[in-house]
Amino acid sequence: MLTLDKIYHAAYVLREVARKTDLILAPELSRENTIYLKTENLQVTGSFKLRGAYYKISQLSEEEKAHGIIACSAGNHAQGVALASQKNNIPCLICMPDGAPISKVEATRKYGAEVCLVKDTYDDAHAKALEIQREEGRTMIHPFNDEDVIAGQGTIGLEILEQLSCADAVIVPVGGGGLISGVAFAIKSLNPDCKVYGVQAAGAPSMYKAIKEQSMITLDSVNTFADGIAVKQPGDITYEMVSQYVDDITVVSEDEIAAAILALMEKQKLISEGAGAVSVAAAMFNKFDLHGKKVVCLVSGGNIDVSFLNRVVTRGLIMSGRRTTITVELADRPGQLLSVSEIISRCGGNVVTVYHDRSDPNMAINSCFLRVVIETRDREQAAQIKQELVKAGMQLVGEKPQ
Known part of the structure; x- marks a missing residue:
């Protein structure tokens, strides 16, 4: 059972590993709201994923560590797991979809992990990781459907309220739901009046559909350049937590995401990947009723493939x-x-x-x-x-x- 004490404990464990990222005012992003950016794109490894991965690995028993670690990821969780495994001297194997950005694959290898590329999507990589776990007995570090991982991500919620106690709303990217589960639990536990909103890519709306239909669903396919949130099925733990603690969830288009990436580059001098920019896209294109509110947009990662950036900027220019x-x-x-x-x-x-x-x-x-x-x-x-x-x-x- 996730508790606020566990999230505080995670913050204690992470204090010398994860960066306490800045919360910066971004007045140019909206004329209607006061926007702040929680810059997890500037986190160690380039995304928030280090928090959950490191905390989870810190809580493993010696026996679990001895079996070695296996994980599945589109890229950001992979780097967090790889770095945490390296610091704890644990052998690590990561299953990644073969369409993952080369930059994320190579960064994972540089942290010392062995990488197994799997044809197609994150969900296929997850299936392969489970197969290897059964065969080799390795310890699985799930990217989102795990309470220790969720607790690690929840430390972001603690930091947001410490940095801006008067926040009216926090907008969070959603893939499998680990990030928003932790952030929403922390924020609602400490400030129930603060709204928490989730955002998915329109091409991968698994949690959005599950919440709207009030039932766990599995998408037949996903299609978005926001690879960090391209998940066919949310977790059962995260689905329950989002249902209980999140006020609303929406989707944004590929063009809206591209426009948000361009706005962050031009107006804030920040690089965001597609998954990280969906929160900003939701604020820019008024997906929620936020008029006159102090709104925190969580920019969850900055690991965009540089070779892909030109196309994203062009789409952003057209959209704007x-x-x-x-x-x-x-x-x-x-x-x-x-x-x-x-x-x-x-x-x-x-x-x-x-x-x-x-x-x-x-x-x-x-x-x-x-x-x-x-x-x-x-x-x-x-x-x-x-x-x-x-x-x-x-x-x-x-x-x-x-």
């Missing part, structure tokens, strides 16, 4: 209205491109890419399509450019008439 594609149907004669570019320039836009198409069968024979990708300040500036093009007598393709 700062990159727009305009297609114009023009008479195929000299000077037309100049006219379009002059209008864009006059309105303050910046042309990134130009594509001139004379072969589309949907156009008149003496016409052409000019597709222009432009950078703008926001959606309003993009709309102004489109209006000026129409005023100049140009026909925009794919735009609804005003």
